Amino acid sequence: MPELPDLSVVADALHAALAGRLVRAAEAPGPLAVRGTPAELSGLVGQRLVSIRRQGKFLLIALERDEVACNPMLTGRFQLASASSKRPTKTAVVLGFGPRASGPYDAAPWTDGASWLPARDGAPEIRYRDPTQMGKIYLRPADIERPVPGLGAPDQGPEADDPTLTIEVWRDRIRKHPGELKNLLRNQSFVAGIGNAYSDEILHAAGLLPFRKRSSLAAEEIDGLYSATVLTLTNAIDTLRARVPPTFEHQVRDFLAVHNKGGQPCPRCGTKITEVRAGGFITSYCRGCQR
Numbered sequence: 569m570p571e572l573p574d575l576s577v578v579a580d581a582l583h584a585a586l587a588g589r590l591v592r593a594a595e596a597p598g599p600l601a602v603r604g605t606p607a608e609l610s611g612l613v614g615q616r617l618v619s620i621r622r623q624g625k626f627l628l629i630a631l632e633r634d635e636v637a638c639n640p641m642l643t644g645r646f647q648l649a650s651a652s653s654k655r656p657t658k659t660a661v662v663l664g665f666g667p668r669a670s671g672p673y674d675a676a677p678w679t680d681g682a683s684w685l686p687a688r689d690g691a692p693e694i695r696y697r698d699p700t701q702m703g704k705i706y707l708r709p710a711d712i713e714r715p716v717p718g719l720g721a722p723d724q725g726p727e728a729d730d731p732t733l734t735i736e737v738w739r740d741r742i743r744k745h746p747g748e749l750k751n752l753l754r755n756q757s758f759v760a761g762i763g764n765a766y767s768d769e770i771l772h773a774a775g776l777l778p779f780r781k782r783s784s785l786a787a788e789e790i791d792g793l794y795s796a797t798v799l800t801l802t803n804a805i806d807t808l809r810a811r812v813p814p815t816f817e818h819q820v821r822d823f824l825a826v827h828n829k830g831g832q833p834c835p836r837c838g839t840k841i842t843e844v845r846a847g848g849f850i851t852s853y854c855r856g857c858q859r
Contacts, residue, residue, distance in 0.1 A: 583676070594664070837857040
């Protein structure tokens with residue numbers, strides 16, 4: 569499942585490539601992925617793209633009038649490609665763009681001068697591919713109220729990388745959320761954007777077992793979990809920025825310390841990493857150095 573580091577990089581890259589361009593075509597080869605009507609999809613054509621940003625586990629595409637909310641869930645991926653290149657199988661939605669208008673577009677500094685950026689007069693596309701069609705693309709015309717499950721819920725917590733999520737805020741929020749630590753980190757009402765893979769990584773960095781109860785944490789462990797969260801997400805974003813574009817449709821996880829690496833030696837203590845499956849999700853951890 570794409571999580572905060574994955575989607576942050578994708579959002580930055582797509583915004584840098586496409587902001588200021590007019591939508592010239594909108595197609596849904598896999599219409600089951602779309603929540604909206606064919607007329608609403610056609611209505612995107614002719615609108616200029618204003619921004620692409622991440623919110624929680626969503627990618628939000630803001631146009632001059634309408635918005636598109638993308639929830640890739642387990643298997644959805646995004647591709648930036650030229651219109652002339654072959655589309656991947658199971659491509660569900662395609663937005664084609666024309667030349668870029670002049671003007672500043674507030675692109676992330678790390679994208680400046682990137683070789684994968686399309687030419688100003690090029691005709692790039694965003695392609696959303698989803699082999700299982702679990703993910704959804706929500707069309708949100710300006711004149712229609714269309715709620716999106718999981719987006720902007722009243723109880724949604726702050727983004728896990730939000731600078732306002734200080735250690736003092738973290739301490740206050742964590743006291744309100746009982747249960748096991750892995751479930752706590754994945755709980756979007758606690759903090760938004762962390763899923764199965766990065767919860768394993770954060771807990772390994774903090775030296776905490778995923779099945780420990782939040783109520784068992786000492787004050788220094790609560791602070792250590794905060795520091796591990798910030799450091800793990802920051803390092804992952806830095807790694808993905810350097811490695812992923814222009815093929816960010818392929819999820820890169822080989823640099824992770826423990827997640828999905830059952831039986832391999834822990835990079836910190838050498839103990840074989842334990843892996844369990846529950847509810848369809850993999851949990852990976854080290855019995856040697858996580859307590």
